[in-house]
Amino acid sequence: MTTAIIGTGGIGSAIARQLASGGETLRLSSADPASARTLAAQIGRAAVVAVDNRDAVQGADAVVLALRFTVLKGVIDEIAGPLTGQLVVVPSNPLTLDAHGSLSLVLPKGQSSGKVVAGWLPAGARLAMAFGTMSADLFESASNRSPQPAVLFYVTDDDRAGQEVERLIRAAGFEPVKAGGLEQSGRLEVGGDLHDLVVGPAEARSLIGGA
Numbered sequence: 001m002t003t004a005i006i007g008t009g010g011i012g013s014a015i016a017r018q019l020a021s022g023g024e025t026l027r028l029s030s031a032d033p034a035s036a037r038t039l040a041a042q043i044g045r046a047a048v049v050a051v052d053n054r055d056a057v058q059g060a061d062a063v064v065l066a067l068r069f070t071v072l073k074g075v076i077d078e079i080a081g082p083l084t085g086q087l088v089v090v091p092s093n094p095l096t097l098d099a100h101g102s103l104s105l106v107l108p109k110g111q112s113s114g115k116v117v118a119g120w121l122p123a124g125a126r127l128a129m130a131f132g133t134m135s136a137d138l139f140e141s142a143s144n145r146s147p148q149p150a151v152l153f154y155v156t157d158d159d160r161a162g163q164e165v166e167r168l169i170r171a172a173g174f175e176p177v178k179a180g181g182l183e184q185s186g187r188l189e190v191g192g193d194l195h196d197l198v199v200g201p202a203e204a205r206s207l208i209g210g211a
């Protein structure tokens with residue numbers, strides 16, 4: 001199946017490599033097309049570079065918006081039409097980096113980023129917050145663990161989105177575990193209790209219940 005990945009920076013490129021290694025074909029776009037072209041060349045035949053963000057979504061079965069939180073709404077507005085009826089996967093953490101390299105929250109503490117993103121999407125788009133639960137390096141090194149796969153947590157309010165994102169998580173080399181609805185997105189983010197954890201399914205399920 002085909003996934004569009006919009007944003008080919010730190011996490012977008014890691015997601016692209018893992019999905020391609022799991023057999024997914026990819027349509028890539030980025031602000032500077034050279035960035036998507038470089039990644040596509042690394043990945044090989046499984047990846048094509050789209051003309052622009054709207055073109056990336058054409059014919060895709062799922063869309064990953066691997067973008068900084070502060071640019072998400074602008075890109076969603078740009079591609080809103082084609083997002084209707086799509087699975088939309090968002091790994092973004094609601095953080096921004098200042099000129100001194102310090103991270104700060106872009107939402108009031110306690111506000112669910114998943115709910116905020118859901119409010120930006122067109123009716124009919126199905127949202128899962130996923131693939132942003134580990135730093136890019138850890139995400140790649142923890143994939144395809146054997147004999148027991150590591151868990152990748154996700155949240156969604158939509159059962160169909162859950163099934164679809166679980167397929168992508170397995171393709172990327174992880175075992176999917178739902179941590180709850182979108183209101184639980186903070187648990188997956190930097191500073192959340194489920195962030196940057198490499199755990200198997202049994203421990204993951206006990207952690208979810210233990211919040």
Ligand SMILES: NC(=O)c1ccc[n+]([C@@H]2O[C@H](COP(=O)([O-])OP(=O)(O)OC[C@H]3O[C@@H](n4cnc5c(N)ncnc54)[C@H](OP(=O)(O)O)[C@@H]3O)[C@@H](O)[C@H]2O)c1
Binds near residue numbers: 006007029031
């Ligand atoms: N990096 C990580 O380890 C990591 C892990 C988990 C979650 N996250 C979260 O994931 C999000 C992205 O982080 P990142 O580290 O991947 O950021 P990044 O390295 O800055 O990459 C952002 C990507 O977005 C692209 N972009 C910006 N504006 C765009 C637009 N209008 N249309 C299309 N593409 C656009 C950039 O294009 P260009 O390449 O052309 O500039 C770049 O490829 C953040 O919210 C972060 O908190 C990151």
